Amino acid sequence: MTPTGSLEPALLELDELQDRAVRAFASAGSPDDVEAARVEYLGQKQGRLKSAQERLKTLPNEAKKAYGQRFNGVKQALEAALDAARSRVERRAVADDAIDVTLPGTAPRLGHRHPLAQTADELIDIFGRFGFAVARGPEVEDVRHNFDALNIPPVHPARDPLDNFYLSEGTMLRSQTSTIQIRVMESQPPPVRVIAIGRVYRPDTVDATHSFMFHQVEGLMVDEGVTMGDLKTVLRLFARSYLGEDVQIRFRPSFFPFTEPSVEVDMLWHGGRRWVEMGGAGMVDPNVFKAVGYDPERVTGFAFGLGIERLCMRRHGIDDIRLLYQNDVRFLDQF
Ligand code: DAH
Numbered sequence: 001m002t003p004t005g006s007l008e009p010a011l012l013e014l015d016e017l018q019d020r021a022v023r024a025f026a027s028a029g030s031p032d033d034v035e036a037a038r039v040e041y042l043g044q045k046q047g048r049l050k051s052a053q054e055r056l057k058t059l060p061n062e063a064k065k066a067y068g069q070r071f072n073g074v075k076q077a078l079e080a081a082l083d084a085a086r087s088r089v090e091r092r093a094v095a096d097d098a099i100d101v102t103l104p105g106t107a108p109r110l111g112h113r114h115p116l117a118q119t120a121d122e123l124i125d126i127f128g129r130f131g132f133a134v135a136r137g138p139e140v141e142d143v144r145h146n147f148d149a150l151n152i153p154p155v156h157p158a159r160d161p162l163d164n165f166y167l168s169e170g171t172m173l174r175s176q177t178s179t180i181q182i183r184v185m186e187s188q189p190p191p192v193r194v195i196a197i198g199r200v201y202r203p204d205t206v207d208a209t210h211s212f213m214f215h216q217v218e219g220l221m222v223d224e225g226v227t228m229g230d231l232k233t234v235l236r237l238f239a240r241s242y243l244g245e246d247v248q249i250r251f252r253p254s255f256f257p258f259t260e261p262s263v264e265v266d267m268l269w270h271g272g273r274r275w276v277e278m279g280g281a282g283m284v285d286p287n288v289f290k291a292v293g294y295d296p297e298r299v300t301g302f303a304f305g306l307g308i309e310r311l312c313m314r315r316h317g318i319d320d321i322r323l324l325y326q327n328d329v330r331f332l333d334q335f
Contacts (some may be wrong), residue, residue, distance in 0.1 A: 007063035011070055017041070020066055025081035025172045031093070039165040041078055058087060081252075115335040116215060116324055119312040120197045123217050126241045127195045130234060130268060132219065135194040137180035139201075143170045145179040150258040158257075165201050172235035173201035177218035178258060178305055181284075184220065185292035190299045191223035197308065199315055207261045208320045215308035216279070220292070222301030228261070231302035233267060235281065243267065243315055253325065259303060260285045270317055 021041040028034040041048050052071060059067055113121065122136055137145075148151075157163075158175075165173040180196035192278055196218045204210045221230065232251060239249045248268040256262040257280025266275040281304035287297035309321050316335065318324070323331050 005058040005060075005063075006060065007066060009065070010059060010067055013055075014052060014067075014070050017052055018077050019284065021048070021078045022081045025078075025085040028085045028089065031086075031089050034082070034089055037085070042082060045261055054183075060199060082166055105249065112332075112335070114324075114332065115312055115316065115318075116308060118335060119308055119315070120215070122242060123195065123197060123308070123311075125215075126238055127219065130237070132193050132195045132221075135179070135180050136182045136195045137174070137183045137196060137198065139174055139199055140167065141174040141179050141252075142170055143172060145182045146172060146174050146176070149182040149288065151285050151287040151291070152257045156257065163179050163202065165203060174198075175202050176200050176305060177216040178303070179217055181220045181258075181288070181303055182292060185222070185289075185294060190294060190301075191220045191221075192301070193223075195219045206322065208312075208322065211321055211325065214321070217306050217308055217311075219281075219304045219306075220284070220291075220301065221303075222284065222299050224299055226300045226302055228302065231281055231283070231304065234302075235304060239267060239278075242311060248272075251281075254280060254282075256280050256282055258285050258288050265304070265306070267282055267314055269314065275308060276314070277307075278310060279304060281305070309332070 007067070021037070023039040024041065025034065028037050029328065039047065044050065052074070056067055056071065058065060074334070111116075128134075143159075147154075147156070147161050152158055164175050167173070177196050177198050177200060180194075180198070184192060184196075198215065199213055200216050201213050204212055206212060219234070221234070236249060239247050250266050250268075251263040252266065254264040256264045259280075262280065263280035264280050265278045267278050269276045281302065284301040284303050289296040289299065289301075309324055312318065
């Protein structure tokens with residue numbers, strides 16, 4: 001095939017190609033537009049520049065040099081236009097991703113106190129208003145504080161190894177917060193007005209109302225002339241403050257080695273058909289006063305120990321104690 005094309009129209013077409021291509025790259029608004037223009041003008045297979053290159057073969061030899069030079073200029077111009085278009089749309093994409101400070105923020109998800117911790121806080125608050133301070137004691141206790149000083153003799157069934165978590169050398173996981181009564185009275189003279197909140201441990205089989213670990217609130221008031229009437233008043237006022245004005249509680253005669261007389265305190269459960277035990281209480285046994293060096297001829301006192309889980313469950317209508325320990329956020333979120 002003999003080259004037949006002439007130079008002038010070929011050069012004009014190169015100019016036109018450059019014009020169009022530069023405009024196409026300049027008006028491309030997105031990475032997709034830029035890519036489409038690239039394929040159209042600079043594509044390796046069917047791009048327009050490629051066709052312009054093919055055209056070289058159709059030109060007579062003396063025209064080839066001039067065409068080739070102009071072709072190279074056009075090619076450089078197109079590549080520069082492509083680079084410019086690319087960086088322009090990339091900058092825009094970055095700007096689109098940037099933080100828009102005028103948008104409302106995403107609120108962080110805040111946690112809250114566990115319902116049992118909330119209950120404990122509220123108990124501290126209520127009894128605080130009755131003038132009770134907060135005392136603390138260790139969860140690993142010695143048998144003197146857990147039993148002996150509380151008038152629970154070595155032969156007492158409550159000390160059975162099957163009913164307690166004994167550790168080595170006369171220590172154990174405390175089975176009741178009454179231990180703290182002893183610790184407080186050992187450390188200060190009367191009058192005493194304290195509550196203590198904490199975990200207690202018993203090898204109970206876990207079910208909807210039992211756990212091998214639970215929480216108690218212990219109360220102790222010692223002074224001259226403290227009576228059973230004071231005990232009943234304090235517990236009734238407490239129940240009303242925490243569970244509501246309409247709550248009903250009742251006292252049943254009972255026995256605890258560290259109180260005489262002793263009572264069990266029940267609350268009427270939701271629906272009003274069932275009494276549920278809240279805990280035990282009574283007038284501090286003179287033997288307990290003797291064990292801590294108080295004079296039972298001079299002072300009297302009352303004490304009580306209530307289950308915190310049960311109070312929390314009655315308050316919120318929770319029917320299974322295990323829910324309180326599973327830490328399932330779907331449950332905890334409700335409080
Ligand atoms: N410590 C007893 C228990 O865990 C509850 C109790 C009863 C505590 C009578 C007291 C009390 O302070 O006076 O079953």
